[in-house]
Amino acid sequence: MSALTTTNLPALTLLSRGKVRDIYATSSPEHLLFVATDRISAYDVILKNGIPDKGKLLTQLSLFWFEKLGRIIPNHFVTADIDAMPEEVRQYKDQLAGRAMLVRKAEVVPLEAIVRGYLSGSAWSEYKESGTVHGIALPAGLIESQQFPEPIFTPSTKAEQGAHDENISPEQAAKLVGEELYVEISSAALQLYKTAADYARTRGVILADTKFEFGLVTSPTGEKSLILIDELLTPDSSRYWPLALYAPGGPQPSFDKQYVRDWLVQQGFRKGLESGPEGREGEGWVIEENVVKGTRERYVEVVEILMK
Numbered sequence: 191m192s193a194l195t196t197t198n199l200p201a202l203t204l205l206s207r208g209k210v211r212d213i214y215a216t217s218s219p220e221h222l223l224f225v226a227t228d229r230i231s232a233y234d235v236i237l238k239n240g241i242p243d244k245g246k247l248l249t250q251l252s253l254f255w256f257e258k259l260g261r262i263i264p265n266h267f268v269t270a271d272i273d274a275m276p277e278e279v280r281q282y283k284d285q286l287a288g289r290a291m292l293v294r295k296a297e298v299v300p301l302e303a304i305v306r307g308y309l310s311g312s313a314w315s316e317y318k319e320s321g322t323v324h325g326i327a328l329p330a331g332l333i334e335s336q337q338f339p340e341p342i343f344t345p346s347t348k349a350e351q352g353a354h355d356e357n358i359s360p361e362q363a364a365k366l367v368g369e370e371l372y373v374e375i376s377s378a379a380l381q382l383y384k385t386a387a388d389y390a391r392t393r394g395v396i397l398a399d400t401k402f403e404f405g406l407v408t409s410p411t412g413e414k415s416l417i418l419i420d421e422l423l424t425p426d427s428s429r430y431w432p433l434a435l436y437a438p439g440g441p442q443p444s445f446d447k448q449y450v451r452d453w454l455v456q457q458g459f460r461k462g463l464e465s466g467p468e469g470r471e472g473e474g475w476v477i478e479e480n481v482v483k484g485t486r487e488r489y490v491e492v493v494e495i496l497m498k
Contacts, residue, residue, distance in 0.1 A: 193228035193240030197285065201278050209236055210245070210426060216276045216292070221268060223279055224291045226421070230477070230485070232451045233459070234355065238476045245289040247489045248424040253291075254497050255422040259385060263378045265418040266293040266405065296405025296419050301367055302346040302355055303375050305383035306399040309336045310429060310442070312357060313344065313399075325359030335398075335438045341383050343376040348403070374416055375404050386423050393495050395445070396436055400428035430492050445492035453481045 196207075202214040202223065209231035214223040226245030230237055249270065256267045269275065269292050272283045279286070306313055306323070313323040314334050321328060324344040345363035346355045364372040379402050387397040403420040421427055425446040435443050441452075459475065477485075 191242040193242045194245065194285070194289070195227055195229050195240040197225050197227060199225075199279075199282050199285070201281065209234070210248070211421075217278055218276055218292075220295055221276075221292050222295055223275070224293050224420075225286060226289045226291075230426075230447060230450060232447060232454055235475070237450070239482065241482055241486050241489065243486065244489060247493050248421055248426060249289050249291060251424050251493050251496065252422045255386065256418075258389070259382055259418075259422070262381050262385065263416065263418050265422070266296055266420075268292040268294060293419070294407060294417070296407050296417055297414075298348070298419065299367055299371065299375065299404045299406065299416075300348045301363055301372075301375065301404070302348050303379040303402040303404060304344045304346060304399060305341050305379050305402070306344050307338060307341040307383065307387055308396070308398040308429075309334060309338065310398055316357070324357050325361070333439045335436075335440065335442050337438070341380055341387070343380055345376075371416070378402075378404070378416065378418075382418075390430070390496060391433060393498070394433045395492065395495055396431040396433050396442075397423070398429035398431055398442070402427075425489050425492055445488045445495075447485065449485050449488055450477060450481060453477070 197212045199214060202216070205213045205215055205222070210226055210229050212225045212227060214225070216223050226248045228240035228242060228244040230241050230244060253267070253270055256265050270290065272280055272286055272290065275292050279290075309317060309323070309332055317323055317328060317332060321330060323342065326342060326344070343360065344357065345360065346357045347366075348355065358366070360372070360376070367375070382402060383397070383400060386400070390397045400423055402418060402422070405417055405419040406414045407417055408414050428446060429448065430445040431442040432445070454475065
């Protein structure tokens with residue numbers, strides 16, 4: 191089973207190649223083509239080999255959540271039916287089926303809208319050092335993976351390709367995008383998280399934290415409105431834990447790419463070793479086959495659990 195790590199659509203204009211998605215222009219001025227590849231990144235670094243079918247799994251789960259949460263806020267999704275897409279797209283049906291979405295164009299808001307229900311990841315690292323999370327003071331004595339009384343909104347910058355996102359305080363985020371837009375984004379993000387987390391728990395899964403992205407679309411009258419864009423609540427953008435195994439006080443078993451992150455750290459990876467002579471094979475990091483298999487199994491399992 192091979193992984194699709196790079197799309198090849200010569201009749202289309204490639205606009206950007208992100209950590210996972212390739213974005214193409216279409217003949218429709220109002221729409222873009224989003225293609226989820228099988229690339230995988232960790233610590234903002236794209237690894238050399240991908241996870242077979244990962245892009246299809248991410249797309250499948252995003253579509254599920256777009257429909258389930260559509261009443262909370264509109265999103266950019268138009269269709270995943272290749273036959274309903276512009277003519278120049280249809281010729282690549284074999285390559286795109288199951289991993290492509292036609293979406294509305296939007297002005298991307300330069301903010302990663304992260305909601306955390308549990309103290310984990312970079313939030314735990316910061317808390318151990320300073321007692322804060324994204325500059326927000328928290329009570330003393332919290333332990334790793336502990337659930338917060340209420341989910342908290344913890345924004346970060348949206349970095350350019352190759353750069354690292356930076357955790358920022360709510361005050362910094364409000365200055366970055368404006369107070370009114372910040373309040374609208376944080377309110378929508380918290381409502382999305384709570385609704386999704388409640389549903390996931392009924393399926394035996396904890397949604398520990400997740401990242402949302404938002405954009406602005408302009409109406410015919412010139413008014414701008416907020417919509418949800420990019421992927422939604424996938425194992426790439428979320429931390430999913432099995433509820434039955436939850437035990438606060440340390441790291442949790444996960445259905446997401448934390449498995450790959452942990453393996454990288456065990457191999458000696460740290461920031462600054464993305465490539466070069468200290469990287470694996472001197473030219474970047476290749477995931478071992480057993481880790482590829484284990485990662486794919488985790489993605490498949492959480493998609494099946496959430497969508498059953």
